[in-house]
Amino acid sequence: MGIVMSVIIKISNLSKLYNDRSILKNIDLTIETGEFLCIIGPSGGGKSTLLNLIGGFIKSDGGSVSFQGETVNKPNRECIMVFQEFDQLFPWKTVQENIEFPLKNDPHHYSKTEIAALTGTYIDMVKLHEFKDFYPHQLSGGMKQRTAIARALVTTPKVLLMDEPFGSLDILTKTELQDTMLEIWKKTQTTIVFVTHDVREALHLADQIIILGDGTVQQRIENKTKDSEERVKEIIGFLSP
Amino acid sequence: MQNIKAIFLKPYSKYVWIGIMLIAWEAIAKLTPVSPLAFPSLEAVVAALINSILTGDILLQMLFSLGLIFVGLVIGVLLSFVMSALSVVSPVFESFVDTCVSIFHPLPGIALLPLIILWIGTGSKAILFIIVHSVLWPMILNMTAGFKSIPVVYKKIGQNYEFSNAKIIFKIYIPASMPYLIAGLKIGWARAWRASISAEMIFGASGGIGGIGWYIFNKRVFMDTAGIFAGLLVIIVVGMLVEDFIFSKIEDRTVKKWGLS
Amino acid sequence: MKRFGIILSLLCLVWITGCTATKNDSQEKVIRIAEQYGIAYAPVQIMKDQGILEKNYPGIQVIWEQMSNTTAIREAMVSNKLDVGFMAIPPFLIGWDNGMDWKIATGLSSVPTGLVAKDEIQSLQDIENDDRIALPQPGSVQHILLAMACKKEFNDPKKMDNLLVTLSHPDGMTALLAGNEITAHFTSTPYREAELATTGYHEILTGEEAFGGDFSFIVGVTTKKLHDENPEVYKAFNQSVEEAILFINENPEEAAEILTKYYDLSKEDILKYLTAEDTEYSATVKGIKNFSDFMNETDYLKKSYTSIEEVVWENTDYAEY
DSSP: OOOOOEEEEEEEEEEETTTEEEEEEEEEEETTTEEEEEEOOOOSSSHHHHHHHHHTTTSSSEEEEETEEOOOSSSOOEEEOOOGGGGGTTTTTTTTHHHHHHHOOOTTOOOOOHHHHHHHHHHHHTTTTTTTTEEEGGSHHHHHHHHHHHHHHTTTOSSSESSSTTTTHHHHHHHHHHHEEEEEEEHHEEEEEESSSOOOHHHOOOOOEEEEEEEEEEEEEEEOTTOHHHHHHHHHHHOOO | HEEEEEEHHHHHHHHHHHHHHHHHHHHHHHHHOOOTTTTTHHHHHHHHHHHHHHHSSHHHHHHHHHHHHHHHHHHHHHHHHHHHHHHHHOOHHHHHHHHHHHHHHSSGGGGGGGHHHHTTOOHHHHHHHHHHHHHHHHHHHHHHHHHHSOHHHHHHHHHHHTTHHHHIIIIIHHTHHHHHHHHHHHHHHHHHHHHHHHHHHOOOOSSSOOOHHHHHHHHHHHHHHHHHHHHHHHHHHHHHHHIIIIIIHHIIIIIITTTOO | OOHHHHHHHHHHHHHHHHHHHTOOOOOOEEEEEEEESGGGGHHHHHHTTTHHHHHSTTTOOEEEEEEESSHHHHHHHTTTSSEEEEOOOOOOOOHHHTTTTTEEEEEEEOOOEEEEOOOOOOTTGGGTOEEEHHHHHHHSSHHHHHHHHHHHSSSOOOTGGGEEEEEHHHHHHHHHHTTTSSSEEEEEEEEEEEEEEHHEEEEEHHHHHHHHHHOOOOEEEEEEHHHHHEEEEEEHHHHHHHHHHHHHOOHHHHHHHHHHHSSSHHHHHHHHHTTTTTTTOSSSEEEEHHHHHHHHHSSSEEEEEESSGBBOOOOOOOOOO
16 A cells, blocks of 8 residues: 545544443544544444444434545445444355346446446456355355455445454454455545454554544554554553553 | 055055045945935945036136236235334234234124125125135234244344345345244145135025025025035035145245245 | 044044934923014914913923024024924925925914015116115025016016025115115015104015015925924914914014014004004915925926925915916
8 A cells, every 4th residue: 555545434423322322422533535444442332323424324423424525325336334233145046146136126227238337347356256146145154254355345335344254254254254354445545434343353453543442533554564563562561551 | 454554654544534524425435324315325425526527617717716816915914014014114013913913813704794795895806805804814913923023033144145125025024924824824735615606505696696605695595505515525625735835845945945834 | 444444433523422412302392492483483482471382381481592593493494493494485385305204284374575676776677786785685585586576577587597696684674775886685574664754765576566466575484303203382383473473463563562562663653563454463374386386397396296285284374266
């Protein structure tokens, strides 16, 4: 990477209450194009809430999120969310049909050849070519998440929002998927905002790490030397003061 | 003993049981002092059935009944779809639909008969009204339950791609609630079937030859007990065919294939 | 397999004993009579109210079964749940034709019956394929009378069979007066009178015109079982019907007073119906041959009787033309 690009998401003074309790307090944050940003923090620290606010799925109680200079107040097709739940796939569609789904129903009317080409590219990218005619109930958890990632990427959105997508996977599958994710990121240059509570995962994937605790950004870390044990200790220190 | 037990565990065990029941029936008709007016032998029933097929209108009457049920089901499904979809979108409409369901669902269509005679008359329209009434409420219950069972994440996906509400309902909600819709359709079909037969037995011929209920009613008033059984036989056969060939095919192609059953 | 055989035979046993369980083991004599309501059944209510049967056969237990229609009565008599039923001649003949062991014991009444139609319909000729005729049920006396009229008018007794709608008298009246597709109603006292009192409706056919004479509207029918096994009870029943008829004919005022308990009508109205010119209470069975021959010719019956003893018990009065 190295070259600094333009700001794609700008968060200013963002607050969110939940049952009168402050989940997020006056958050300020900028995300630059092409960044792989991990948000880590303890459970209940507001990570998912922040991601949902960026995606426009919920309304803020103060401050704003802007995407490419425009205020976000509803979900938009340039910021696609990948969820933790395996049931984010449609069980009545095969792997291929699930991936085609956003293209076939897109208001921009992709042509048949475009749909075939895009679908093929992303099926290959997540290494599911042999399983493209399988229904979700015939897939393992890892394959389901691969399908979900391909579906999210197929419309070539500017930003991928990932809400603990590997949180329910075993460690081996998780590692495999993390590597796939890095490959994809390098190929597509998509901006990724990735929420996790796993410090090692964040260090392995991200080039920027945000530590969210107590409703505020505790620390922002440039993660150039990935996977160092020192960094793990450092971050764990922030998380458990 | 093990072999015999195995027979009853096969998919065709239904037919083995039917065979046993028929033998028991014939034995009772032949070997016990029951009046043939109360319990006709199988030959008499089969003879009555063949006679009704050759010289009577039983097949046309069956088609007439099935036609009415089909139209009633279509109207019922469409209405319940509109009402369920609106109640998913609007909480105000939802409370209205909930109220309607709790008022009308427990009300048997036949109990409405005196009012139907006054309002609609006694023709096919009245039977259709009873069929729609008997289909609508259980269908709404199933559809709204189906819509409510849909994972929240589906709605988020639809919003994420900026789909219209209509697209979310047709492309996501309907297939996602398919197991409930099929269950509702099965209940609706069974209810419509019963409603049309009982309504016909009370109303009589509505469109000239009438339906299968009217056939049975006529056999009853002319004391043709074998004919009554012939009518029942036709109803059972059609019911089984619909279950085995239509609904199980639909299930094979949808919920079973998708791993949702 | 052996175990299954045992279960099966047990089931059969339960079935058989279930069918005969209604036999009364006690020494007390029992008679089970179907109770129906209406001006045509007035002697039945008088017999019940005045305890005439209990007087004529001291110690008898009379069970009055509520029955909604003739078909139900007939089915109850097949399954030996009932000894006596009152009905019109055609439903009786249909049962007899299908092998029921029963005969007519007595006549009961003749009341005005007829086809009431909207004023636009002047005669049977005006009834078209869109019209619907309400009547109690196919095979009822009203249906057979309509078929008789159709035979005379069009030489086709089944001409109107596809226009029939089965409705009880009160539902039929509601449907006719509601003005939907029911344009005519074949009914009897007091529904006939109520409809004729409404403007816009008139009678286009009377039962007598259709039949070509006088006939018993309602007769009393008993099972062979009652007649053969309890001749004394049978005799007492016949005598009681006669006495009830006599009571109405001799004391119509008092009878009307009693009937106010059973019918939702005023004493004056009941008296008017009881004493109407074409209402007659009589134990003589009239018109059976005519019904039987017609129904046989037109295939509503498979056979007609050759000797009157096949359809009425001995000592029953009957009149033929």
